[in-house]
Amino acid sequence: MKIDFAKLQYQYQLYKTEIDAAIQNVLDKSNYIMGEEVRQLEDKLEEFSGAKHAITCGSGTDALLLAMMALGIRAGDEVITTPFTFIATAETIAFLGAKPVFVDIDEKTYNIDPEKIEEKITSKTKVIMPVSLYGQPSDMDAIQAIADKYDLKVIIDGAQSFGSTYKGKTDSCLGDISTTSFFPAKPLGCFGDGGVVFTNNDVLAEKIKSLRVHGQSKRYHHKYIGMGGRMDTLQCAVVNVKLKYYEKDLKLRQEVAQKYTEALKAKDFILPFVDNRTTSVWAQYSVRIQNRDEVQSKLKEQGIPTAVHYPIALHLQECFSYLGYSKGDFPIAEQVSSEIMSLPMNPYLSDEEIEYIAKQI
Template sequence: MQVPLVDLRAQYLKLKPEIMAAFEEVLDSMRLFLGPRVQAFERDFAAYCECQYGVGVSSGTDALILALRACEIGPGDEVITVSNTFIATIEAIAAVGARPVFVDIDPETYLMDWQQLEQVLTPRTRAVLPVHLFGHAVEMQPVLDFARAHGLKVIEDASQAHGATYQGQRVGSFGDIACFSLYFSKNLGAFGEAGICTTNDSSLAERMRMIRDHGSRIRYKHELMGVNARLDEMQAAVLLIKMPYLDQWNAARQAHAQRYAELLQDVVEAVPVTRPWGTHVYCYYVIQVPARDQFREALAKEGIETNVHYPIPIHLQPACSIYGYEKGMLPVTERAAEHIVSLPMYPELTEEQLQLVVAAVKKNVLAGVKKM
């Protein structure tokens, strides 16, 4: 039996009748972008995140860029963030002309170590960009306290944490703006690329709406230089159908994670942890193993797909060499990148599939231990 990292087809088949009907309605109307479905999804998702405003965009990367631009962050400014993330977080900072400044991560959660924020603060610091990575919420209160004390903006990258909470409140509702990727493999995913920003600030919401639509509120009247980053009606139709299932799907992910942890915590070097103040929605199920490359090859031979999120820390990527970081400067991030591996995780994962994954992990980890 093959066990994929993510089984998108299994989810699609259950929703296919609803989705095909929605597609037909959109195509019959020929209202293809910024129409009623986009507006409905913006309202529904903002309410889900306990926010007043949602701004649908074309990708998670665009969501980050629009958020930074709306906060008037640009050339000469610095944004404190983490290197343990997908490169889109840093691309967005670079795209507005600002400079990313990295802090290291907590070795157990892989999330921003807020205790290092003061160490990297400079007169050029304009914002903090915490990343709710893998599905677990960042410890937000210290981040917010630090930002308020220094007059900084807070922009949450919640691209992997749809529905996760911090102290009982959903991520996406803490910062000045929060950004979500709705990439097709996420907990809530479109059929391709999509994203959304959430905020409680009406002026920031309005500015993002203008930027995403060529800088205009009224067609052909351009108040600022914008971009084309609009969410289209077809993707919004999919997202509206999926939204009511999100909590159910997250609960299934959490149940799978609990089973994995019960069966693997004494086998692998580390399983995911959940802090008492937060919840984890397991966009990815990330463990640590020795001899990772050999481990992945062995599982692939048994039909089990794995991945590494992410093998090269952003501060060591060739594209980021201009920022002057070198190996050894973020030791916790660098060590994690050498050991982490993601196991299959999706709501439709069956008990049989999970047991196959566990058996393969046990066999290959224990075989590796015996050889050492």
């Protein structure tokens, strides 16, 4: 059996007629930048998420940049975040000249450990940036309490978690600003790059809308130093179609995750943990396994692709060597990164495929 990790082509074929028509409609109008489909998508995202403002942008990375720019993050500021995430989380902090300050992770959820945040706060700290890793929000009550105590802002890196909830509220409504990504392999993906910034703050929303079009207040009048951070009309048209089926896809993802857990529960490795206050959108189904390289090699021989999200914690990446961290500084993140392995995960995995994967493992 040969397994498809994300089944993107399968999903396209499911919605092909509607997607092709939506794309053709944009081509016929040739309104490629900030066409009406952009506003249509933002309206639908606000309705789906419950957030007051959804502002589309060029990517999940752009979303993080826009969020920090809106809050005035600049050189010399410090942003507290996790070392166990995709590099964009900390890369964008450094790109603005601010300093990423890492905090080790919770051993069960793999999200930032709130109990270790307070000791890292200094007079230069401006933002706490938790990541909803693999589709599950962090412990937001604890994080928000710390932010309130020290008058800090909270930006949610929800690149993997659009549609997840914390105590019944979507993670698009958490913190001061929340972001997500529409990278094709995400639970809700477009056919290229795309992202969204969510906020319930009217002032921040207006600033973000300006920042994504080079800081314009009106055409050729620039209030801020901004960026070209718009989401293409074509990509918005694609997500407009896919969003109609997203709740159904999320339910299927839950079912796939439950079937994985049932099939693998007697095995000798660590399965994913979901806090009872949260729901996960299962961007990944990741297990921890001791002999990862050997297992990955054997599974590949049997037609089963795997991935490692992520093999090197950020504090050990060469690009962050200037921060002065060393091996052993964040032992839980380091251990998890040496053991974590993601299995094929998408809404369309069949029972037969899940059983086959479990058997081969």
